[in-house]
Amino acid sequence: MSREDTGARRAVDRLREAAFSPTRDGSNRLVAGVAVLIAVTVISPLLWLFLRAAAVGPREALSILVAPSTLDVFVNSVGLVASVTGLSVALGVPLAVLTVLSDLPFRRVWTVALSLPLVVPSYLGAFAFVSAFGPRGELAELLSPLGVTIPTVYGFQGATLVLGLFVYPYVFLTTRASLLSFDTEQLEAAQTLNHGFRSAFRRVVLPQIAPGMTAGALLVAFYALSDFGTPAIMHFDTFTRVIYVQYNNFGRGTASLLSIQLLAVTALVLFLESRLGDAGGDGYGGGVVGTDSPVASLGWAKLPALAFCALVVGLTLVIPVAIFGMWLLRSGPGYASAGIGFQWDFAINSVYVSVLAAVGTVLAALPIAYVSARSDSRVAQLLERSTYVGYAVPGIVLALALVFLGANYFPWLYQTLPLLVFAYIVRFLPQAVGSTRSSVIQVDAKLLGAARTLGETPRGAFRRVTLPLIAPGLVAGAALVFLTTMKELPATLILHPTGFTTLVTYIWRVQEAGYYGRAALPALVLVAVSALSMILLLRQEGDDA
Amino acid sequence: MPNDTLEIPRRTTTDTAESTPDASAMLTLDGVTKRYGAEAAVDDIDLTVRDGELLTLLGPSGCGKTTTLRMIAGLTMPTSGRVGVDDETVASDGDGVPPEQRDVGMVFQEFALFPHLTVAENVGFGLDDWDADERERRVADLLDLVGLSSFADRSPENLSGGQRQRVALARSLAPEPEVLLLDEPFANLDIRLRERMREEVRRIIKETNVTAVSVTHDQEEALSISDRVAVMSDGHIEQVGRPEAVFEHPKSRFVADFLGQASFLTGRLAENNIETGLGTLSADLLQGLTADYDGARIDVLVRPDDLRATPCDDDRRTGNGTLVGRQYTGPSFVYGVELDTGDVVHCEHNHSTEHELGERVTVDLVADHTLAWYPAE
Numbered sequence: 001m002s003r004e005d006t007g008a009r010r011a012v013d014r015l016r017e018a019a020f021s022p023t024r025d026g027s028n029r030l031v032a033g034v035a036v037l038i039a040v041t042v043i044s045p046l047l048w049l050f051l052r053a054a055a056v057g058p059r060e061a062l063s064i065l066v067a068p069s070t071l072d073v074f075v076n077s078v079g080l081v082a083s084v085t086g087l088s089v090a091l092g093v094p095l096a097v098l099t100v101l102s103d104l105p106f107r108r109v110w111t112v113a114l115s116l117p118l119v120v121p122s123y124l125g126a127f128a129f130v131s132a133f134g135p136r137g138e139l140a141e142l143l144s145p146l147g148v149t150i151p152t153v154y155g156f157q158g159a160t161l162v163l164g165l166f167v168y169p170y171v172f173l174t175t176r177a178s179l180l181s182f183d184t185e186q187l188e189a190a191q192t193l194n195h196g197f198r199s200a201f202r203r204v205v206l207p208q209i210a211p212g213m214t215a216g217a218l219l220v221a222f223y224a225l226s227d228f229g230t231p232a233i234m235h236f237d238t239f240t241r242v243i244y245v246q247y248n249n250f251g252r253g254t255a256s257l258l259s260i261q262l263l264a265v266t267a268l269v270l271f272l273e274s275r276l277g278d279a280g281g282d283g284y285g286g287g288v289v290g291t292d293s294p295v296a297s298l299g300w301a302k303l304p305a306l307a308f309c310a311l312v313v314g315l316t317l318v319i320p321v322a323i324f325g326m327w328l329l330r331s332g333p334g335y336a337s338a339g340i341g342f343q344w345d346f347a348i349n350s351v352y353v354s355v356l357a358a359v360g361t362v363l364a365a366l367p368i369a370y371v372s373a374r375s376d377s378r379v380a381q382l383l384e385r386s387t388y389v390g391y392a393v394p395g396i397v398l399a400l401a402l403v404f405l406g407a408n409y410f411p412w413l414y415q416t417l418p419l420l421v422f423a424y425i426v427r428f429l430p431q432a433v434g435s436t437r438s439s440v441i442q443v444d445a446k447l448l449g450a451a452r453t454l455g456e457t458p459r460g461a462f463r464r465v466t467l468p469l470i471a472p473g474l475v476a477g478a479a480l481v482f483l484t485t486m487k488e489l490p491a492t493l494i495l496h497p498t499g500f501t502t503l504v505t506y507i508w509r510v511q512e513a514g515y516y517g518r519a520a521l522p523a524l525v526l527v528a529v530s531a532l533s534m535i536l537l538l539r540q541e542g543d544d545a
Numbered sequence: 546m547p548n549d550t551l552e553i554p555r556r557t558t559t560d561t562a563e564s565t566p567d568a569s570a571m572l573t574l575d576g577v578t579k580r581y582g583a584e585a586a587v588d589d590i591d592l593t594v595r596d597g598e599l600l601t602l603l604g605p606s607g608c609g610k611t612t613t614l615r616m617i618a619g620l621t622m623p624t625s626g627r628v629g630v631d632d633e634t635v636a637s638d639g640d641g642v643p644p645e646q647r648d649v650g651m652v653f654q655e656f657a658l659f660p661h662l663t664v665a666e667n668v669g670f671g672l673d674d675w676d677a678d679e680r681e682r683r684v685a686d687l688l689d690l691v692g693l694s695s696f697a698d699r700s701p702e703n704l705s706g707g708q709r710q711r712v713a714l715a716r717s718l719a720p721e722p723e724v725l726l727l728d729e730p731f732a733n734l735d736i737r738l739r740e741r742m743r744e745e746v747r748r749i750i751k752e753t754n755v756t757a758v759s760v761t762h763d764q765e766e767a768l769s770i771s772d773r774v775a776v777m778s779d780g781h782i783e784q785v786g787r788p789e790a791v792f793e794h795p796k797s798r799f800v801a802d803f804l805g806q807a808s809f810l811t812g813r814l815a816e817n818n819i820e821t822g823l824g825t826l827s828a829d830l831l832q833g834l835t836a837d838y839d840g841a842r843i844d845v846l847v848r849p850d851d852l853r854a855t856p857c858d859d860d861r862r863t864g865n866g867t868l869v870g871r872q873y874t875g876p877s878f879v880y881g882v883e884l885d886t887g888d889v890v891h892c893e894h895n896h897s898t899e900h901e902l903g904e905r906v907t908v909d910l911v912a913d914h915t916l917a918w919y920p921a922e
Contacts, residue, residue, distance in 0.1 A: 183655065183657060185653050185654075185655055185657040186657045186658075186659060188618075188620050188644070188651075188653070188657070189651065189653055189657035189658075189659075189716075190659075190670065191619075191620065191643070191644040191645050192618055192619075192620070192644050192645075192647075192649060192650055192651040192671075192717065192726075193645075193650070193670050193671030193716065193717070193719075193720060194645045194646075194671050194673070194674075194720055195645055195670075195671070195673070196643070196645050199673075200645075203670075204659055207661045208660070208661055
């Protein structure tokens with residue numbers, strides 16, 4: 001018995017050696033080298049940003065940083081982050097509690113509908129709101145004969161409202177997740193210990209869902225800080241908008257200094273997030289949860305609760321879709337007027353550049369994912385982490401860094417498609433690394449060993465065994481990158497080659513020109529694209545769990 | 546009323562509740578029914594639990610025992626019927642007092658300890674309206690009672706299963722409930738610990754003199770900890786009584802089957818005798834037999850310890866049955882014997898007696914008590 005055992009174990013060891021022994025050939029080292037090269041390339045643009053900022057000169061830099069206008073920008077940005085986070089918590093937490101713990105009618109339907117605003121890119125939301133509630137907007141036109149004037153949607157309130165409405169689902173979803181892993185028996189235990197529902201909620205539920213709420217709130221803060229589209233459309237001077245304006249007015253030194261300042265604030269948010277550890281870790285008991293029956297009865301509050309849900313869904317889903325749909329049906333005069341009419345070429349351009357980005361990203365992700373999945377070493381982990389830099393850096397800052405890099409060192413790349421595609425790769429590499437890495441991990445190392453003992457070279461084993469097995473992961477990663485590229489705003493805006501119009505740059509142009517009606521079709525296409533990417537993302541998370 | 550000392554146990558022996566059947570009723574259920582749609586989970590239950598008594602609701606899963614417990618706690622409202630705690634009606638005809646306003650404590654199956662609070666904070670959770678000194682003393686007393694004084698500042702996550710259960714017990718006893726409910730209190734413990742905790746929990750309950758209702762599907766647990774057992778099936782209470790009474794004289798085949806291994810001897814009553822596969826038995830052995838049944842076919846309940854099988858020397862000519870099954874349980878063997886009449890019965894034997902399958906045996910009745918019987922089906 002035991003002899004057989006050790007025999008079997010030795011055979012397994014041999015298989016493992018055959019699969020991984022670095023002494024057999026140098027191909028593993030080659031892959032690792034390529035991975036490191038890619039990672040360094042991906043981080044490099046940020047280094048140029050620091051170089052450019054350093055060139056400004058210390059005295060000038062100081063005067064820019066302490067200038068009242070810079071301080072205003074800082075206060076505006078932090079204020080917006082605070083108000084958006086506050087609004088998101090105020091919307092997300094009660095809605096999560098209603099859909100998990102209460103006897104709200106149609107809870108499943110509401111859960112889906114209330115998560116959907118994530119599907120609308122916030123700049124499209126802002127766009128829809130401006131054209132509905134803005135001066136000479138659809139609703140304003142409708143109400144003005146009645147003598148009703150809507151308070152302005154521009155500025156701080158407007159940006160807060162739009163961002164809050166379209167990103168609160170982060171808080172909603174993370175809070176829901178912690179509520180679902182919460183053992184509702186504890187709530188009943190508190191009730192048998194002489195605490196009413198309110199008191200039990202405050203003393204027992206709230207402390208335990210706090211980490212989940214905080215995680216969602218930090219995601220919102222991160223989003224609000226780095227979002228470019230909404231403040232720009234709402235004419236509210238945050239870091240991202242001012243950086244863009246400075247860049248357009250050739251104040252590139254100021255733009256890079258502001259970018260670094262923005263990076264510092266972003267780093268602070270990310271630091272807080274990492275300090276949080278794994279949020280919403282459920283208690284010791286493991287969740288035996290009976291949430292099929294609601295715990296709290298709403299009673300008289302049922303109608304107000306329904307109205308609240310309906311209001312949020314109305315503002316976030318019905319208004320944008322209704323506005324875009326209305327424009328689509330109402331073909332205004334001069335629809336195809338010169339220069340600004342919509343052409344299907346723009347959609348083709350979008351698809352073309354997104355396919356390039358998807359393929360490029362997956363090719364870059366493969367070595368990094370492979371090395372980090374197959375090795376526990378520090379270097380491998382660092383390699384995987386480094387790809388997240390592009391994710392964490394606000395898109396506008398990354399775009400700017402690439403502009404400096406291109407204009408100063410690689411003029412032949414500046415305003416070309418390759419540079420734009422490179423920007424997308426840097427931004428969305430983690431998406432592809434994530435899905436590729438998890439599919440590589442799922443490939444049993446013994447299979448490779450088996451292929452080797454059957455006479456395959458390492459490269460042959462990879463091609464004939466690993467690649468077919470990880471193909472679904474690669475395709476999923478590529479699809480995700482494709483869809484996120486389609487709707488990416490700041491990098492596209494800054495780096496697109498002259499004359500190369502995509503759906504996004506077209507929407508931006510008509511938005512700036514005030515011809516809202518023209519954007520209906522591309523906007524609806526982008527909403528659909530975003531919805532698809534959300535479905536993909538959720539499915540991927542489901543697989544990982 | 547907050548009270549700074551534990552109640553001094555009024556009774557210390559385990560079965561005094563039985564000897565004082567007129568002790569006042571602490572908990573009463575009158576016609577309590579719970580319907581989910583057309584289905585009745587609990588159907589018209591009447592039950593009285595006396596002050597200081599420990600009663601166990603015993604039954605298979607889905608019999609309505611946990612629903613009954615939750616209706617007593619106030620976590621579920623009965624569709625109809627009345628629940629009374631200490632002369633106060635807490636639920637009647639679909640409406641009632643919420644759990645936090647009932648004098649009822651509950652120990653949950655998964656214990657439901659609050660993971661963000663320490664052991665002491667868990668125990669003190671229900672003592673909000675006590676003043677700080679009294680609360681502190683009460684928590685200390687209870688931790689002492691359950692033997693966890695040195696664990697006061699630990700997190701529940703760092704406790705063993707048995708310790709968690711003791712914290713849950715202390716927590717539910719802290720606000721001095723009139724009635725304590727225990728939902729499958731031992732289901733989450735491993736077998737060895739389960740037996741120790743049964744004695745421990747019974748000791749604590751008896752020491753605090755609280756009226757307790759527990760729920761379980763484990764007959765051994767029910768028989769060993771309870772003053773009385775109520776066997777439930779399909780939303781009804783089949784039988785209530787002292788554990789020995791229910792075990793030895795089950796009122797229905799269901800109860801007989803559910804409590805221990807049951808076999809049935811078919812037989813016909815004739816005058817004062819019963820003809821069975823074991824031969825002719827005296828009708829005096831049957832409990833509560835009346836003359837009305839003369840000539841009727843009946844089934845007599847026999848348990849493995851009531852019977853003994855003796856091997857026959859001469860093959861296939863004597864004896865009254867054949868060995869068809871053998872189950873080794875450690876301390877004993879349980880043999881299955883197919884009697885020549887076709888009945889299959891079980892006999893328990895010392896583990897040193899070992900017989901072969903297929904052997905001819907003579908099965909004898911060795912019971913020293915009367916037997917329960919049922920009219921033949």
